[in-house]
């Protein structure tokens with residue numbers, strides 16, 4: 001399949017774009033803390049341009065200092081930014097991509113500490129997430145803000161950007177004007193649907209007057225924000241028609257606002273192209289190109305949507321973070337080489353969170369691709385001295401270490417005690433709960449990379465110290481994973497008690513089940529059980545369940561839990577397991593939860609390392625991933641990468 005439709009050039013206004021694949025704006029933390037462009041941002045965006053994207057929309061750039069909504073947000077509010085922006089546009093265009101920059105003002109979707117003053121907004125309605133009451137702009141202040149968008153566009157054009165995109169989605173300033181939920185003005189900027197769109201009308205007219213009528217201006221809107229009572233599809237169709245009439249050259253159709261984050265960044269339970277039906281409706285109502293977005297990761301699906309004419313362009317958000325070379329791989333048919341995006345948001349949205357970052361790591365990156373952001377320290381070189389490397393364990397840590405080491409020129413053998421069909425370690429078990437099946441794509445990707453770079457993979461071989469001594473490797477990488485914890489709770493060895501991973505692997509449970517432990521494994525096992533059990537209950541010692549899950553993924557899981565009527569007891573400590581239930585202490589009060597046929601344990605895991613005298617095994621020995629300390633695939637993959645890069 002040649003994916004012809006995807007690679008057919010198309011115009012946005014006067015700008016010819018070489019294909020239909022777009023990197024949408026995504027704040028990356030790669031600009032510096034003052035919002036200036038340096039080498040990190042050039043490398044990050046350069047990698048995506050080199051990877052073949054037709055259009056790259058550079059992340060949010062603040063048109064006013066007081067409109068900053070994110071740390072490291074790009075400065076386009078004064079001329080000091082122009083040299084850095086010039087270098088950025090030039091780096092993107094060097095590879096034949098179109099360079100676009102997103103003009104942004106957070107409005108009420110920020111906090112005073114970030115904005116440096118009380119946030120401003122069309123009306124003084126607090127943001128549903130930040131809860132700070134904004135200052136309602138006077139009519140004069142609105143006109144001044146419009147001028148700031150125009151001045152920012154002039155800077156973008158001077159810097160060499162081919163176009164600008166006005167951010168009016170996700171409930172930011174443009175969207176706050178459009179939405180009757182946040183715009184209660186009675187001057188010319190409110191009142192009616194046209195009044196609410198007047199802000200965006202004056203912006204595009206001003207930009208065209210200042211930059212030339214042929215300078216392309218894209219607008220990004222949300223098709224739907226109904227979950228928080230805002231714009232609905234019928235209204236956004238009219239917005240799209242008005243915006244076309246006002247002079248915008250293309251419409252980028254996202255969804256959601258703060259307060260409904262999981263419609264902005266769809267979680268794993270969203271289907272491929274989940275917003276495409278709304279996009280089709282809007283496309284049929286306008287004549288300018290539309291850009292679809294929202295969980296596009298599959299080349300076949302992408303090409304079909306474009307071939308059918310459901311959309312003109314498709315933005316690959318997190319998929320472009322996972323794999324900057326997606327377009328080139330799609331074009332050349334190397335589909336197995338594509339790093340799949342799992343929608344997990346585990347690393348790409350956690351660039352602020354030191355607890356998720358490995359030492360020296362910073363900026364946006366991907367769970368499955370530690371090289372995603374193309375910082376110099378995550379690039380690969382050829383090994384100075386090729387070595388004989390033995391990797392023990394084909395979980396994510398071992399698989400990543402093996403292919404990266406082999407790519408660098410080492411001779412790598414990977415041993416796994418299970419069969420090839422069970423490659424992936426715990427990550428394969430992690431693919432069993434609902435909405436996690438994409439994890440198998442990741443495992444397939446890793447196996448493919450191992451094959452591609454010549455890793456010898458030996459399955460059904462449990463390695464012991466004698467075997468290592470016999471093989472005499474230069475380097476041993478121990479990636480033997482973890483085993484589930486079984487603490488000394490009375491009754492824990494009863495026949496009615498099962499480990500969560502065994503349940504996921506098929507050990508039967510039925511009737512009513514109670515899961516002890518409301519962490520990731522516990523909540524996912526509980527949801528898995530709802531398919532064939534009558535009643536599912538979780539008890540968790542902490543005040544919250546699923547506390548390690550990221551915002552969007554957690555929100556959607558908790559929403560499903562409500563539908564599935566899973567009973568949750570937090571602040572609850574198990575004292576004893578009985579034949580048909582447990583004795584526990586909930587919020588300090590002792591009680592019995594009974595009527596359960598099975599009790600499932602999801603109480604965490606402990607490192608499994610079967611080798612006692614590690615340093616005697618080979619000249620170089622490293623322990624990585626859960627074998628070092630039971631954590632998540634993120635640490636496992638990043639440690640695998642770092643060791644393979646260092647040896």
Ligand SMILES: Cc1cc2nc3c(=O)[nH]c(=O)nc-3n(C[C@H](O)[C@H](O)[C@H](O)COP(=O)(O)OP(=O)(O)OC[C@H]3O[C@@H](n4cnc5c(N)ncnc54)[C@H](O)[C@@H]3O)c2cc1C
Nearest residue numbers: 393395396397417425426427430463480481625626632633
């Ligand atoms: C239900 C569930 C859901 C999860 N969901 C997520 C998630 O969404 N995101 C996330 O980041 N993490 C998740 N995790 C955790 C994640 O799967 C683990 O942290 C990760 O797999 C650890 O990787 P690893 O390679 O270190 O070890 P493992 O994945 O445990 O792999 C170790 C491998 O070593 C093999 N092995 C052991 N001893 C030997 C030996 N002597 N010789 C040869 N082979 C040996 C084992 O058979 C196994 O295949 C989940 C875990 C579970 C159980």
Ligand SMILES: Cc1cc2nc3c(=O)[nH]c(=O)nc-3n(C[C@H](O)[C@H](O)[C@H](O)COP(=O)(O)O)c2cc1C
Nearest residue numbers: 024025026027059060264294295296316317318348
């Ligand atoms: C890390 C991250 C940062 C984002 N920042 C922005 C942004 O600056 N501007 C914007 O309009 N959308 C932003 N988004 C939303 C994306 O542009 C995109 O619409 C969303 O991720 C859904 O697409 P996907 O499912 O392909 O990831 C961001 C998303 C992510 C994951």
Ligand code: SF4
Nearest residue numbers: 342344345348366367
């Ligand atoms: S961290 Fe997860 S959601 Fe983010 S790009 Fe990687 S696979 Fe996709």
